[in-house]
Amino acid sequence: MPIMMYRQALNLAMREEMRRDPNVYVIGEEVAEYQGAYRVTEGLLQEFGEKRVVDTPISEEVIAGIGVGSAMVGLRPVVEMMTINFAILALDQIVNHGAKLRYMSGGQLSIPMVIRAPQGAGMQLGAQHSQNLESWFMHVPGLKVVAASNPYDAKGLLKSAIRDNNPVIFLEHEMLYTTKGEVPEDDYTVPLGVADVKREGRDVTIITYLRMVGPVMAAAEALAAEGIEVEVIDLRSLRPLDIETITDSVKKTHRAVVVEEDWPTCGAGAEIMARLQETAFDYFDAPIYRVSSEDVPMPYSKNLERSAIPDEAKIINAVKCTIGRECKLPIRRSTEDIMKLTD
């Protein structure tokens, strides 16, 4: 099987879908002539021309509006937001319009739109350029939310997202773009709503997604060396959640850790913890530990950024807490403690 980079897999998914369906087009800032700020759309202009690969002004709200409006009349836009942080300027079109038009019209409309964007930290981009917004989108009925952790899923999930008849928020991560993996050349898809058990284990279930899958797998390896068998679940879809797979796993392991790069409060981790104690309350032998970024705006300085984000060591620590081994608590500084540090 050919090996390719995450961003090439995304690129291939768009190419294949654009070849398949003339209604699919790509739009965003710097997606065409510049070949994409992160080169995800590289070469699309050359293959499909400027009508289907569209550079825009820096006008996020209308970029999303073009997507929603053109989807109202049957096109299938793939909208790139240069980073998810800028999508905040487009939320009215995405949330107040894209997510609600089908329902408000009594089912007359559907909005087959994908909004793709990298999110997250790791490049020292500072507070305004390092956010994770999955929980905001997960909160909203009418949207679907997807997050690919590797090239294979990136291609398969993006193809499913493009074929889906609903607005899908497709989350990528800048730190993943150049990571490599096997990607079949054939026309496969990865269904939305199905998690991937990346590693089986009997002792603890770790539930994670997107950029955190890497450190989680590394932690699982390290723990295996200590005889601790971790089951790792890559959610892949955040809305809908594959609650069955997660539930079945914790019913087996009786212990869970959720790992997210996002801030903790009202995040995806919180939702998973809530869901699990609705579906598997009686099965837990220990509390679910939540490994998230520290509850602060992302700092620029490299060492501060590093220490703000979950890493292998923090994940190992959380697993050990869950199984009652020696560990450092709290897992993270609480919001309330951070607030006490005021002058």
Add this chain to the structure above:
Amino acid sequence: MPIMMYRQALNLAMREEMRRDPNVYVIGEEVAEYQGAYRVTEGLLQEFGEKRVVDTPISEEVIAGIGVGSAMVGLRPVVEMMTINFAILALDQIVNHGAKLRYMSGGQLSIPMVIRAPQGAGMQLGAQHSQNLESWFMHVPGLKVVAASNPYDAKGLLKSAIRDNNPVIFLEHEMLYTTKGEVPEDDYTVPLGVADVKREGRDVTIITYLRMVGPVMAAAEALAAEGIEVEVIDLRSLRPLDIETITDSVKKTHRAVVVEEDWPTCGAGAEIMARLQETAFDYFDAPIYRVSSEDVPMPYSKNLERSAIPDEAKIINAVKCTIGRECKLPIRRSTEDIMKLTD
């Protein structure tokens, strides 16, 4: 003690703080000449003049920006968003700027700003005008989030919010504006971060806030008649959370129900459930049940809107599930089941 309406209590809080501190001013759409879309700012123009009570164009992003920018140089804006739904257009100024400027500047700046807005459903305003966004704001470090359920707290909390040196999102509810209660005339405040135990009880703890406090109290009464003693906690502050008070209560009752008007996914309820199983895992005799609005855009039709929102009956049902009495499950249709209903 004088009896007044919720909106009059808010109005009084602004008056007192504007008299106290010339840096406090009120700005928003229709807050001055029109006397406020919901009459919360009634009479302020007459008392303080157009310099301190400022009508704006319909430009939410710059309205919030005026707030943040003027707070950067020491004013204390009280910004009214006509409803929270329109604040979505201002999120970049609130979240990317207001919430982060102190941190990004290494502590040089502080943003003593209040953003007030009604949120929620109940008036048949439809999907674009009935949203609850507390979880989006709770997610963001740098912000504080407050929600007053009654006139006394409305006045006391708003005064604390205005005196706070951070950006505070102050959530109100259209259905509460004309509700009445006792409000002292003296200059009292209700501190941020302190929940209110509105009713003591040994059997179950119900954690709620804002508009849901009413139906929760009614449910508690009804349950008392059946010999079920419910402890009711009105959070009042959502960020920070008064986790001690909640934890102490569930350590006593061993059972909890969270009630929110918002959608469930990644909501305040999810966060509380996550926090509680971090702080009180061993104390629970039953899963925490989550009573939220159905996971759909808010419909216009009166009967649909009613059946989408939590009410006394749903709360009673959830309490009964928690204590093992006969009850209807699931509490709510799951996101995944709703998604299956597609053509």
Add this chain to the structure above:
Amino acid sequence: MNKAELIGMYRQMVLIRKFEDQAGESYKLGKIGGFLHLYVGQEAVGVGFISALRPDDYVIGAYREHGQAIARGVSPRRVMAELYGKKTGVSSGKGGSMHMFDVERHFMGGHGIVGGGMPLAAGMGFAINYRDGDQVVVCFFGDGAVNEGAFHESLNIASLWGLPVIYVCENNLYGMGTAINRASAVPEVFRRAQCYDIDVESVDGMDLLAVRETADRAIRIARKEHRPRFVEATTYRFRGHSMADPGQYRTKEEIADYEKRDPIVKMRAYLIENGFFTDADVEAIDKEVDAEVADAVKFADESPEPSREDLFADVYA
């Protein structure tokens, strides 16, 4: 235009007027909930533009759109049923006053976020060009929407890309309680559009025939040359912003002056003077329309409410 067309347009204005007056009554009776924004006084703008469109063109409005839906041929029954929150409503009772959709008739809503329809209109215009179509989009919005960022971003991109969208600002002088000169640095709305190199036109929105003439011209050019047009139609709403509006911000004199310029009265006078019809015809139309509105109310009243199951339908496709 021939006699039939002229009378047809007049009749539409009468229908909208009577429909809206009835909606106001039904609201007071508690049959309608939420916000209700009536189109009374502005009928000539919606009728003038929409009557000039082809069936395959698109119309998108804001939250003051009942009249525009009716002008587009949506049955008053289904519009009234929507206001009553019934399953037979155009949006199955889920949209309400602010969210009327009839996609078959290319009536694309019904949008409650001020300015929110303008990017959507650009998106529909983009799709038309993408498919080398020759339809146009007519997008209605108010003078208050002009100060939203969406206005700016939409007009720039529509001009830059040559989108066949006619942006029609219904300038009724107030955004809720705020007079335009208190909200806009430049109260002449059409000037706000000129800095995008979009051809603009200002028209008396109380004069149906003037509006129609402007509409024909704007639509012809947008269709042929694939570029946007901007029209400012000066008009006035005879009722409050919504049923909740205390209405302190306008003088009785001002309202009275504008009522003298009632677009229906003006068109009626024109038709009679030019011998297109007689007072008898006027009465006949009034009767007909009264019956049509009464029928709409009956239909709405007797229609079934949506069921609990409907609550969960159509969240996802």
Add this chain to the structure above:
Amino acid sequence: MNKAELIGMYRQMVLIRKFEDQAGESYKLGKIGGFLHLYVGQEAVGVGFISALRPDDYVIGAYREHGQAIARGVSPRRVMAELYGKKTGVSSGKGGSMHMFDVERHFMGGHGIVGGGMPLAAGMGFAINYRDGDQVVVCFFGDGAVNEGAFHESLNIASLWGLPVIYVCENNLYGMGTAINRASAVPEVFRRAQCYDIDVESVDGMDLLAVRETADRAIRIARKEHRPRFVEATTYRFRGHSMADPGQYRTKEEIADYEKRDPIVKMRAYLIENGFFTDADVEAIDKEVDAEVADAVKFADESPEPSREDLFADVYA
């Protein structure tokens, strides 16, 4: 202006140029992370405007702001230390290249969201009027920011309320890789501001003295008459958008042409021709500035990193 002032401004441009070149080098060495947007080529705009301000006036920039911070008198040491992510940086290492703040000097950042500083500038202008002050705010942004809704909402309110803000668009012809004519329906940026009835002016941003003259005039009027001004300074960035920019979108010829108009070379020629200084002075200044930049690097290099505790400080006041 007297000789000292003229030479001072020249020296500032040289300092910014050398500082930025050094920053680029340090970036390649991995001493600086994140995005790095250099001001090389645009020095005359920042120096021309900021040199005309009073200490109590306010300056706010975007993410290409190192040069503006230095022009405002922020020590190169602390700017470099910020780039190095050190605790001694102007923003304590938490802001980085895009978020330089020196509130004592009324340098209000450092903002990474395109157009995001414009509403903040309006807010500061509002506060000045609220307090009956006579300061002004200078707000820098690029040609790409002109198409954001924030531009529109800010200019309308600044004009409507008479806010003492000078909005300075540094038109370097590109927003990242997008030439202005591919992004703006009207490429003459100043025309985009006219529909708010704001007085506009266009100036050659490669000519320090012309910029300074424009700045003096704009600032005087904004201060005296409490109203906004809009200035389009046409300029050019000699380097890529950021260090990551492949830079395929500009021809070598175009870049070479603009390099011929280097604002530093131009000002140096002026000073020599007019006998304000000699080649020897030029060398002396270069030496001095080289030493200052070297000192800034040394300071940054030797400064301590922030500690784990700093991670949690200053989230809340």
